[in-house]
Amino acid sequence: MTEEQPPSPIGARSYDELSQRLRQALAWAGLSHRELHRRVRRLRTARGTADLPAYNTVYRCLLPGRKRLDVELVVDIAAVLLGMDVAAEWRQAHRVITGDATEAAVISVADHLPGGTGRFVGRQEQLRQVLEAEPEDAGVWAISGMAGIGKTRFAGEVARLLAERDRFADVRLVVNLRGFDADLPAADPAAVLEGFLRRLGASGGEIGCLTLADRSALFRRLLDGRRALILLDNAASADQVLPLLPALPTCLVLVTSRRRLAELTDARHVALDVFTPEESVELLRDGIGDERVDAERGEAADIIELVGRLPLALALVTRRLAASDEWTMADHRDRLADLRTMLRLDDGVEVALRTSYDELAEPDRILLGLLATYPGRDFDDHAAAALAGVEVGVVRRQLGDLVAANMVTARESRFELHDLVRVFAEKRVRESVQARVRRTAVGRLLDFQLATTRTALVTCYPHEAERWEDLPTPAARALVFDGADEAMAWLDAERVNLVVASGWALSEGRDEHVTRLACVMTSYFEARVHVSDALALFGNAVRVASGVTRGHVLNGLAMTHWQRGNAADSLAVLQDAIKEFDAAGESDYVLNLSGNVGLLLAGLGDYRAALPCFRRALEFAVARNNESFRARQLCNIGVAEMRLGNHSAAVDHLSRALETTRASGDHLCECRTLDGLGTTFRRMGNDTEAWACYEQALDVARQTHNRADEGKVLNHLGVLLVAAGRFDEALAHHRRAIDLAKEIGSREGALAASTDLAATLLAAGRAAEAVRCLRQAIDSANAADSRYELARAQSGLADALFAVGDPVAARKHWQTAHAAFTEMGVPEAASSMASPLPST
Template identity: 30%
Template sequence: MLGALEVTASERQLDLGGARQQIVLAVLILNANHSVTLDRLVEAIYDEDPPATSRAQVQICISALRRLFSAHGHPEMIVTTRQGYMLRAPADAIDARRFESLVSRARKARDGRSHPEAIQYYREALELWRGPAFDGIESRAVQALASGIAEQRVTANEDCVQLELDLGRHHELVGELAALVQEHPLREGLAAQLMVALYRSGRQAEALQVYRDARRVIVEELGIEPNERLQQLESAILTSDESLDAQPPAAAAPAEPPARPPAVPGMLPADIADFIGRQAQLETIRQRLTVPLSGDGRFAVPILAVAGRAGIGKTTIAVHAAHSVAAHFPDGQLFADLHGGVSRPVHPMQVLDRFLRACGVQGTALPDTLGERAELYRMLLADRRMLIVLDDAAAESQVLPLLPGSPTSAVITTSRTRLGGLAGATHVDVDLFDAAQSVELLSRIAGADRVRAEPESAAALAELCCYLPLALRIAGARLASRPHWAVEQLVDRLGDEARRLDELKHGDMGIRASLSLTYDALTEQARCLFRRLAILHSHIFSAWTGAALLGRPLADAQDLFDDLVDAQLIEVAGVGRSVNVQYRFHDLIRVYAHERLAAEEPPAERTAALARVLGALHRLTETARTREYGPPAGPHLLPAPDSPLPDELVERLVADPIGWFERERHVLLAGIRQSAQAGFVELCWRTAMNAEPFFELHVYLDDWREIQEIALEAARRAGDERGQAEMLCVRGTLAQTEQHFGEARRDFEAALALFEKTGNVVQIARSRRNLAFLERMNGQLEAASTHLEQALAIFTDIGDQISAAHTLDNLAAIRSECGDIDDAKIMLAEALVRGKSGGSRRIISQILHRMGRVHLQAEEFALAAGAFEEALTLVEEIGDTVGESFALHGLGIAHLRRGRLHEAGDLLRRALAVAETARHRLAEAHALAGLGELAVTTNEPGDAIGRLRKAVTLFRQMRAPLFEAQTLMILSEVLGALGDASAAERALSRVHELADVVDERAGQRLRDNLSSAAGLVEGIG
């Protein structure tokens, strides 16, 4: 480890493989004889950006290392444990452990005044180093631990050199010290030792130059002067102080630590009597702190960094864990509240004052500077086993001077931000309680009988406290102090969100006070973003919303979001990366943000910020629709709303339109609701209109219904006829999707009347196309063709390729149903060209599906299967579940007609399952009819009749006479084959009725087909 990573077996150096394997092995060696979780290994290799295959890659590395060690006689070197993996190795097999052991022996010899023996051990330890620890391994986690080893090396070097200076070996040390000072220019102790060695060697001018060089570097890098003792050493050299010849000055020699006081400091606060849960966190802390010192390879101070939001219970965990391991630290426990949540946290100087006094240092003996106090503190703890708990740290800089230098002691820190700069720290993240733990805590504080008597109210109370331990403690304490209250009474009081933070206060405990400390410590810009986020009604918000709320570039907003995440005021929602990262509020923190918003943001600024966000949301939705379904054509009767987002950012955000919609769906819903509430009517209905195809694509029927109801009502209240017409179209499409064709017709006709009144030709054409579908379903093929031909003329005239393609697809369906196969093929070929030029994958998939149906009708089964397979690939790619059911059905029928019955059965059953999941009755009816036809082919008449009758019922409910008639004719043949002539005749009689309902052309085709079916039934009779 002490240099480039090397492993030898039988004096032969092993080939450790690639970088990933070396990182895995390095982490296992650093934790030799202790389990390492798979997640820690993944983090070591990939940092914070692991690929989907990361865990598998680690397992491959482990397997390769096991094979390597097995080949050299060590098959059990890496073993699998319950937590992960463990490397088994004796203490003397790892150079870092040998280094630690030799340094420990050197210090014992030094303390026993046997300086030559101590120097011998130090030199043996230092000779083990071949270069920087883990040289060449590029892993942040490994290098963080390596920095701790490097610190031990330099400290040992300083101690050894000091002993050699004491023995008068200054001539021999000048070269070594010069190299050390060049490598570690900020180490004032090394600079002092080099100055003394040079001065004693008669090189006074060079000694003074070392001081000048050291001062320049320290001032440039740290902005401070060298410590007082280094300055005193310079003065002593300038004046040729005789004391320098006798022995080194105090700055260069380690001060003798004061005698250990007889009392053992015990500064921990009282343990928590009603502590519950947190077993995983406690186990991590205990496992790290109770490892035996001998033979474990521990060469760095164990640091446990507990992080979590305000009120989560960090201090409770730290104190409880500290009490549980106190017996392992017989020399005492130190505790300090660093007050990291306030604007002026406690300075390390003040903490060291308390800690040094607790360790027996008299007030008159306390050094004057932070560096000197920290040195004395580390010396006092060098051979002691002490536990230090540093609560509520603001930053790493507050903690670093308080860390001991010897691994005999250990540290637990708590903070509201993750202290990633603490090298080698084990991070322990604390989250909310679950519902059961929350109720248990209430029981322990307020009384178990009381909570058991009102279980529903207790659960509601825990939920209102958002499962936050501090809020639960306050609620429990309020109940305990008011035994005459019912639990339900406190639930009612907390139900008023405006008063919730007032209710969650008891004595010195309060949620508002806890959050205020964190809020006040933020920068003004971060505070502004925090409170403006409360403007939004969505519980999830994306990074772009911050840019819109502040009217600033995205990069600035992302930095401020990171500040809020670090402060635990918001959290990353776990979806999206890069520009698509999303965040969310904890509910109680949202309440506090609302308070700050009301108190600090004028109404005009709130309205302007909301308008920017809603304008940006509309722009994103419109761009996403254009990218997925092609640009709209024709005259734009309304100007585009303002958006604060630059074009380049908008394009990046919606580069994957369907993925963007899935991430932003809840934001869209909340934005449309809020647009209506705030009176931004046009933004409301335009956003809803552009979002409609995405809700339709993924069959989010409830969401789709909500947005159209909100937007239609807003347009009606405002008297906005264009908005009403657009939303009537959206509502009609929803009704059509749910196969409520009567309601759909009513809405499409009302929309058409409004569009004709305003002269909007594009929407007139779309309304006619919508009505054409209903006419076709109802068997009125001539009326449907008329609507479609009028719509096609308009779409062609304005150059709307996507709409024209969609219209040609519908016309081709009518041509094929009338038996005009060649005309249908020509129309579909043109539709496919237009669809591809417009770039809409969904329209292309629908055209391919129609081509498959036409090929089936022409008995071109191989061509049909090819078209359906292409359509299936597209609908699976875009997540169109309804389209998937239709494509699976078509492909199943193609295989059925080709005699591939097993494949056909699998496909048709999949089609039915997808249709049922999507709640699409038309697709379900087609799948049932297909399965019925399959059962006829496989001679399973009972199953065939059941499937076909279900299909007939669904077609009848939807008023789809042509599909009902086609299915009835297959059913009549099955019934006739079974000898049930009367049932077969009833089926054919119903087909006669349907032939009279549909228009003349469709009716004639039904009657033609009826002749052969009736003859078959008569022959059977």
């Protein structure tokens, strides 16, 4: 006898098909027709049946082309070939063919646990959750997840481990409820109970006249006091499951379903997600070996992401890899990428998703398809409502259905589609919904995003409400925010989606959306930075903007380069912006941008050249009675004067800026002004005043979600802590500042904090660490073309090299730093000359 699964009559729809299944059973059992005949006669004789069939009768029962079959002979042949416990299953199959029963009544109940191919991988946390439950606290575990997530395998592993511990060992009942079968109807609970009861010793005559409720009651009585493990696999709904629950303390029931069966109120729920990257690699290694995975590590990572770390899809690829050495990992990666491009999936994944999809109501299918075309990473209910063109209350109910069906994943208040679900649903919406309807839906979403973005930014930065008052905004219904915190939270959550939507709009020729979105996001990126996203958004807009709008977009792009630490690139882009405004005859904008030119010159270390730019911008602000812009230029002048060592002038300008910016409500400027005052006081030796200014600046930065300036202020507080001898606290502040700068992509912020971190390490007696840190800072400063920070790093490295006993190298770096400081005209030139240079 082979180790293959025994043939089953389930799905046979004619006598000929049923006879074919019997022939398969004969081959599976490995018996001859003669031996089969002898055993059927022996079975009937032992049972006391007088009707003993002739050899020809048994032989003809297995011939092709049968038009009728004797049910009792079918059952006896199946019992001889496959075992007595399959009789009910074959009897029910015969009843379906005769029309006396439905296919839902044909079920197969097993008393052995399902096996799996290969070693069980992953899910350790979820396994512990179930296995560590108290033995006497059995009850029901409802295991849910999307198609192909590995629910049956997980439930089988739980059952196997429990069996090894001899828990629930008296009775084991396993049934596939066929809730999402591609070809067969869901199993009838009454038929399942009949199968259970027969396994527990009840006779057919005893069961036949019982109602569903009576069968449930008998099931409970027969299990009372016995330790039972029941696996109800692939349930369609709670209604299908509830009659099958014994509700006894000695019985453990494992239910798997693609739906989260919330109606099972007494059950404990386990929701399975896709594999982690590590679990995915482990599955590949288990299937094809470590050597092959290690040899094509990059290709393996690509495959894992292409299938979205879905266990079923990974298992299919692994089997393909194991079956042929001719197909490399790269071949399979390319195959999967081609399938994705064509909106196709591997057959096994396609079937699994289709059965879930077919169970959805038509409006839910349409919504799922539209969500699959959504140009973004995740979404909330308001975005889904805009996409679908319905009220948010309606879409919330639909999203609830899709989440319950595990076709959409809910993560707190946001939703997302698995990559393979997206591919599957997008193909179907392209087949069933016209292209113009899909484009209109995404257009509604883009209008909603743009209108809400503008509302959010005005909520966060009310002083800039006039800035874009002439910019047209779609007539879409925008969200209303309860304060700046809520508005900023929405912007943070939607940032990546807005950038992706910008790219989609660009590809669809919606140029106005691209440019308007870039303009209104300028203030957000000034505070939150996110350099890579800002570069993408402004980069899209530059490709299609013209005239004054192009000038605004180029200005945003230039300031993003500046925030990144590329002052030279930024200055070149800003000059292009000025040319656009000049060509359009907008001299006011040219004057307005002179303040930004000054910032870029200061970034290059040319503070003397920056001051006239700031002053021209200040004159423009005064003439236009723009208090917010006036405060910014006063702040810029104050910081430049401080860099040049003119502390009295710095305090004067910064104090005036602080008074003005608090009146205007420009919290970005308020934070930077307080930080500038703090640094000026520190340089003047007034650490108490400096500390007070820095703490106020930190509060403002955090209240307004200004991460760029939060990092700068933390770094400056670290410098003050060094002066107080609190080295550990100082190092923590510097490192947090570096982390923030790296998160938002600010090379300049990371560079300044790294140089100060090294100075603190040196002050703490850790000179060797300081040397390593400063060498890295010098490399970063060279890449960023930041002359001032490069000179600071050179000077710091000289101090550290001198401390570790290398005066010759130290002298070289002091001289380099001194030359740079002197050229910039900053007071550090004098302090670098005072360094203990070794004699030649």
